Amino acid sequence: MKGPFPEIQGGGSLLLAWQVRTKRILVVGGGEVAAGRIVNILNADAKVTVVSPRAGLNDEVAYRVDQKQVDYIDRKFEPADLDGVDMVLTAVDDIEASTQIYKLCQEKRIPANIADVPPECDFYFGSVHRDGPLQIMVSTNGNGPKLANIVRRQIAASLPYNIGAAVQRVGMLRRKLRKVAPLPEEGPKRMQWMSKVCEQWTLDELCEMTEEDMEALLGFYKPGTVPSLETVRLGEPDGAYDGPFLI
Ligand SMILES: C[C@@]1(CC(=O)O)C2=NC(=C\c3[nH]c(c(CCC(=O)O)c3CC(=O)O)Cc3[nH]c(c(CC(=O)O)c3CCC(=O)O)/C=C3\N/C(=C\2)[C@@H](CCC(=O)O)[C@]3(C)CC(=O)O)/[C@H]1CCC(=O)O
Numbered sequence: 412m413k414g415p416f417p418e419i420q421g422g423g424s425l426l427l428a429w430q431v432r433t434k435r436i437l438v439v440g441g442g443e444v445a446a447g448r449i450v451n452i453l454n455a456d457a458k459v460t461v462v463s464p465r466a467g468l469n470d471e472v473a474y475r476v477d478q479k480q481v482d483y484i485d486r487k488f489e490p491a492d493l494d495g496v497d498m499v500l501t502a503v504d505d506i507e508a509s510t511q512i513y514k515l516c517q518e519k520r521i522p523a524n525i526a527d528v529p530p531e532c533d534f535y536f537g538s539v540h541r542d543g544p545l546q547i548m549v550s551t552n553g554n555g556p557k558l559a560n561i562v563r564r565q566i567a568a569s570l571p572y573n574i575g576a577a578v579q580r581v582g583m584l585r586r587k588l589r590k591v592a593p594l595p596e597e598g599p600k601r602m603q604w605m606s607k608v609c610e611q612w613t614l615d616e617l618c619e620m621t622e623e624d625m626e627a628l629l630g631f632y633k634p635g636t637v638p639s640l641e642t643v644r645l646g647e648p649d650g651a652y653d654g655p656f657l658i
Pocket residue numbers: 447448524525526527528529532534535536537538539549550551552553554555556557558559560563
């Protein structure tokens with residue numbers, strides 16, 4: 412009999428939004444695949460070291476090195492390169508070197524992705540859509556990377572054109588709200604109110620919300636009720652309010 416709880420569907424992977432801002436990531440190799448990996452991890456503000464002989468660098472990786480967007484070691488991988496490293500990504504055209512690096516990473520318990528060698532990956536990459544603070548990742552769990560790319564593009568095409576901007580505005584409003592209602596015990600009410608704003612306002616309204624609108628909206632802050640953008644712009648609480656809820 413089915414229980415009331417979600418059924419477990421094993422065989423997936425754990426999709427996370429890994430915060431690598433303060434982490435050191437070693438990229439082994441400087442070809443086309445490495446170039447793609449480097450974009451992904453620089454977009455996540457990681458500290459990046461690339462190790463690869465200069466002759467093997469493609470134009471994009473050479474550009475990142477010249478611009479000092481990454482630290483660079485001009486030679487083949489050596490085990491000491493793993494010192495102080497939090498994550499390793501390899502993209503080399505040398506299967507034996509890859510396997511050796513993966514084994515060293517396992518010994519040192521450093522999570523590693525060996526490009527295109529699934530059994531030697533602690534985690535896979537996915538196909539990612541990015542629009543400002545919004546990221547959507549599609550994984551087929553190793554079944555069909557090209558299909559992941561196709562699904563990702565289809566999802567992206569179906570999104571409202573301004574969704575990234577809406578997410579960015581909502582983030583700003585949430586930070587401001589936490590200043591207006593900072594107490595931990597206000598958390599549940601604050602969260603309910605924020606959810607209501609997201610549900611009641613259209614995406615277009617969320618996007619066009621200026622900082623002035625946000626300040627005005629927060630002047631109306633009262634758990635359980637959210638005024639319309641129109642009301643906020645009129646600047647006066649409507650009949651439903653017994654005045655701004657000031658903390
Ligand atoms: C999503 C993406 C992210 C990225 O790499 O950034 C990614 N591969 C991408 C493209 C791509 N890779 C390949 C093709 C050729 C067409 C085809 O085979 O379909 C294309 C298509 C293209 O180039 O357009 C070849 C390939 N890839 C892997 C193998 C080995 C194997 O399957 O055994 C082989 C076969 C080699 C061979 O046959 O010899 C393995 C992996 N590739 C993964 C990720 C992980 C699983 C992700 C998932 O299942 O969702 C995993 C397991 C490990 C990893 O590398 O992390 C990126 C698309 C990004 C985008 O465009 O949006």
